[in-house]
Amino acid sequence: MTAALRFDPIRLPEKCEQLRKEVRAFLAEEIAAGTFDPHKPNREDTDAPEFSRRVGAKGWLGMTWPKKYGGQERSFLERYVVTEEMRVANAPTRRFFVADRQSGPVLIKYAPENIKMEILPRICRGEICFAIGMSEPNSGSDLFAAKTRATKTDGGYLINGTKIWTSSAHIADYMIAIFRTSAPTKENRRHGLTQFLVKMKQPGIQVNPIGQITGQYEFNEVVFTDFFVPDDHVLGEVDGAWKQATSELAYERSGPERFLETYYVLTELVRAVGPNPDTRSAEGIGRLVAQLHTMRRMSVSVAGMLEAGKEPVVEASIVKDIGTVWEQQLPHRVRDLAAFVEETATNRETLERQLDFAIKTAPKLTIQGGTTEVLRGIIARGLGLR
Amino acid sequence: MAESDNIVVETAEKIFADLADPQEVNNDKKNSWQGPLWQALSEAGLPLSWVPDDLGGSGASLADGFALLNAAGRFAVAVPLAETMLAGWLLAQAKIASPEGEMTVLPASPKDRITLDADGSLSGRARGVPFAKAAKHFAVLAHGKDGVSIALVDAAKARIESGLNVGYDHSDTVTLDKVQPVTLKAASKGFDQTTMMLMGGVARSLQIAGALESMLDISVRYSNERVAFEKKISKFQAVQHNLARLAGESAAALAAATSAADAIANATRFDDEVYLEAASAKIRCAEAAEKGGAIAHQVHGAIGFTLEHILHRYSLRALAWRDDFGSESHWAVELGKLVANRGADELWPLVASR
Numbered sequence: 001m002t003a004a005l006r007f008d009p010i011r012l013p014e015k016c017e018q019l020r021k022e023v024r025a026f027l028a029e030e031i032a033a034g035t036f037d038p039h040k041p042n043r044e045d046t047d048a049p050e051f052s053r054r055v056g057a058k059g060w061l062g063m064t065w066p067k068k069y070g071g072q073e074r075s076f077l078e079r080y081v082v083t084e085e086m087r088v089a090n091a092p093t094r095r096f097f098v099a100d101r102q103s104g105p106v107l108i109k110y111a112p113e114n115i116k117m118e119i120l121p122r123i124c125r126g127e128i129c130f131a132i133g134m135s136e137p138n139s140g141s142d143l144f145a146a147k148t149r150a151t152k153t154d155g156g157y158l159i160n161g162t163k164i165w166t167s168s169a170h171i172a173d174y175m176i177a178i179f180r181t182s183a184p185t186k187e188n189r190r191h192g193l194t195q196f197l198v199k200m201k202q203p204g205i206q207v208n209p210i211g212q213i214t215g216q217y218e219f220n221e222v223v224f225t226d227f228f229v230p231d232d233h234v235l236g237e238v239d240g241a242w243k244q245a246t247s248e249l250a251y252e253r254s255g256p257e258r259f260l261e262t263y264y265v266l267t268e269l270v271r272a273v274g275p276n277p278d279t280r281s282a283e284g285i286g287r288l289v290a291q292l293h294t295m296r297r298m299s300v301s302v303a304g305m306l307e308a309g310k311e312p313v314v315e316a317s318i319v320k321d322i323g324t325v326w327e328q329q330l331p332h333r334v335r336d337l338a339a340f341v342e343e344t345a346t347n348r349e350t351l352e353r354q355l356d357f358a359i360k361t362a363p364k365l366t367i368q369g370g371t372t373e374v375l376r377g378i379i380a381r382g383l384g385l386r
Numbered sequence: 387m388a389e390s391d392n393i394v395v396e397t398a399e400k401i402f403a404d405l406a407d408p409q410e411v412n413n414d415k416k417n418s419w420q421g422p423l424w425q426a427l428s429e430a431g432l433p434l435s436w437v438p439d440d441l442g443g444s445g446a447s448l449a450d451g452f453a454l455l456n457a458a459g460r461f462a463v464a465v466p467l468a469e470t471m472l473a474g475w476l477l478a479q480a481k482i483a484s485p486e487g488e489m490t491v492l493p494a495s496p497k498d499r500i501t502l503d504a505d506g507s508l509s510g511r512a513r514g515v516p517f518a519k520a521a522k523h524f525a526v527l528a529h530g531k532d533g534v535s536i537a538l539v540d541a542a543k544a545r546i547e548s549g550l551n552v553g554y555d556h557s558d559t560v561t562l563d564k565v566q567p568v569t570l571k572a573a574s575k576g577f578d579q580t581t582m583m584l585m586g587g588v589a590r591s592l593q594i595a596g597a598l599e600s601m602l603d604i605s606v607r608y609s610n611e612r613v614a615f616e617k618k619i620s621k622f623q624a625v626q627h628n629l630a631r632l633a634g635e636s637a638a639a640l641a642a643a644t645s646a647a648d649a650i651a652n653a654t655r656f657d658d659e660v661y662l663e664a665a666s667a668k669i670r671c672a673e674a675a676e677k678g679g680a681i682a683h684q685v686h687g688a689i690g691f692t693l694e695h696i697l698h699r700y701s702l703r704a705l706a707w708r709d710d711f712g713s714e715s716h717w718a719v720e721l722g723k724l725v726a727n728r729g730a731d732e733l734w735p736l737v738a739s740r
Contacts, residue, residue: 005633005636005637005640007637007640007641007644008644009641009644009645009647009648009649011648011652011740012740020738081738084738085738088734088738266733267730267731267733267734268730270725270726270729270730270733271729271730271731273726274726275726275727275729276726276727277722277723277726279719281722281726282718282719282720282722282723282726283715283718283719283722284718284722285718285721285722285725285726286665286669286717286718286719286720286721286722286723286725287669287673287714287718287722289662289666289721289722289725289733289737290642290665290666290669290670290717290718290721291669291670291673292737293642293662293663293666293670293737294638294641294642294645294666294667294670295638296737296738297641297642297645298637298638298641301641301645314633315637318633318634318637321630321631321634322634322637322638373627375630376626376627376630376631377623377626377627377630379630379633379634380626380627380629380630382633383602383606383629383630383633384606384610385606385609385610385620385621385625385626385629386621386626
């Protein structure tokens with residue numbers, strides 16, 4: 001066979017179900033206390049530092065990491081359960097989500113010990129927020145076209161240039177970014193980029209918010225002017241960032257956040273049609289639920305492979321491709337099905353407000369964190385076509 | 387599902403490779419491959435995989451049988467293997483021993499009903515029964531005044547109107563008119579026609595997933611051979627992205643089908659969670675058969691549209707299998723009703739149940 005794609009059925013172990021109950025109870029308390037409204041999808045509006053600390057206090061941040069860094073050494077499947085329950089509840093996770101998913105694991109792999117001891121426990125306590133500095137004005141999907149320079153100086157590097165579309169940069173305490181330390185070579189155009197840890201909120205960094213079509217100000221332009229980064233903030237090999245990117249991608253691409261972004265409109269549609277739907281509504285809901293269930297089983301399967309120490313890069317890319325296309329179409333399908341919902345449905349206003357937001361959110365879902373085109377390129381390479 | 391994970395699949399794949407090679411089968415206009423293939427499968431005990439030893443079968447696990455069906459899909463096997471397996475399984479639900487030879491099950495659609503009369507005879511019409519024409523016996527689920535019974539029926543006593551599905555396999559209408567069964571027993575408590583349809587649907591889902599795996603395989607290979615505009619068509623981004631989507635559909639079908647199979651193999655009863663798994667598998671695999679099959683044809687161009695090429699053995703069967711044991715539309719309506727009836731706040735707990 002050309003393609004040995006595997007999605008073995010994973011059953012979540014019993015300890016996950018216990019944990020799920022704890023997470024649901026915690027979220028129910030937070031909702032009751034007014035921390036957030038689960039029916040209000042635009043959670044990105046809410047920066048919730050106190051909530052973030054309480055999640056940390058529960059031991060649900062960095063939960064797979066070594067205990068000496070503040071982690072719990074729990075499994076990826078347990079982290080999966082926490083992530084999906086937070087998503088489905090529309091909890092305000094922005095402050096900690098990137099650090100927990102991505103930045104922490106990068107630090108564990110590439111940061112010097114003193115940095116790990118300093119920063120990782122603070123992520124686990126929910127105290128600090130991370131941003132990712134990848135895209136630049138002339139470098140988006142083509143990561144290796146990045147031009148922002150890191151020039152060697154005494155004891156570190158001077159950074160000059162601009163990152164853009166940087167989510168949460170306006171609240172972030174740190175950024176993990178790639179900067180150009182050398183020119184690309186003839187043989188390898190990916191050569192010359194280095195990964196750095198950047199401490200934000202300092203002179204030499206200017207964060208300019210950019211309005212999004214949803215009406216939110218969630219991503220930013222970040223301008224560096226002679227900004228100093230010390231030597232021990234280099235993450236991994238100088239000029240060799242391209243070797244370091246791949247293994248993290250499976251985590252980034254296959255999680256429940258890759259198909260649950262607009263899930264709330266499906267719940268609200270089910271509420272609106274009531275217990276005795278007509279055939280059209282029933283069929284529409286049935287198909288959407290079957291598609292959702294299938295993606296979740298694929299995503300859980302990838303989590304199981306990660307737990308087993310594998311690097312299912314192609315499988316993860318497939319989950320993100322199918323998942324993001326689905327969550328992008330979901331608000332439109334729900335809108336179709338809601339067209340004949342009774343005017344008197346008690347949650348009609350909530351559903352309409354949610355649809356309005358989800359429809360405006362939809363276009364970004366197949367762009368952020370690796371476009372559909374990039375993902376299909378990766379899948380094609382996995383199939384032996386490139 | 388991995389090839390050769392277990393002895394049942396290993397045995398089956400060897401037989402399929404020797405006696406059901408898709409290209410040789412496709413070249414053989416007289417269907418002379420069918421007899422030797424069935425004989426080899428029978429000698430290996432595969433058609434009665436799901437029948438316990440004491441009822442005349444080989445007593446394989448549900449999981450092994452499901453893996454076997456997935457392998458059969460990868461070879462687009464066109465003998466009543468899945469049907470005989472399902473029939474043996476159905477009969478075993480009422481502790482009825484399986485006879486030798488080809489069998490199939492009826493009804494094969496959730497809409498059809500066979501009734502058990504007071505005199506112990508069976509009546510009713512079942513449409514779209516796969517391989518009824520080839521079967522020596524039918525395993526029948528019937529409704530009587532005391533509930534659900536399962537019966538073994540001599541195929542010669544039924545009236546069969548022959549038909550073909552879109553994959554050119556027999557899909558026949560079977561009419562029972564006061565037919566006395568060979569054996570009839572009450573089904574175990576809680577067993578009903580829906581259970582049987584879900585089981586049949588998962589069997590078809592695994593076959594569709596297998597067919598899609600092969601469609602992906604032969605499409606990738608073809609794209610790496612065929613040259614157009616002075617390069618292999620696999621080097622065109624439009625073709626690459628189409629194949630990436632086919633990989634996604636194949637992966638989704640495989641994940642949905644194997645997850646449902648795993649759920650059934652480990653279930654103590656057919657509860658809402660198993661219903662979600664089985665119905666979702668049939669819905670998603672049917673959708674994948676349509677989308678994935680279309681891409682496989684697109685990549686192959688005109689050659690894939692010919693009877694000489696093997697692609698249609700997979701693509702048309704995958705489409706045909708959508709119709710058996712409830713179409714995706716049927717299951718979508720039923721699943722939608724179940725979800726609506728449980729209520730909005732019970733949807734996520736259902737989806738996240740395993």
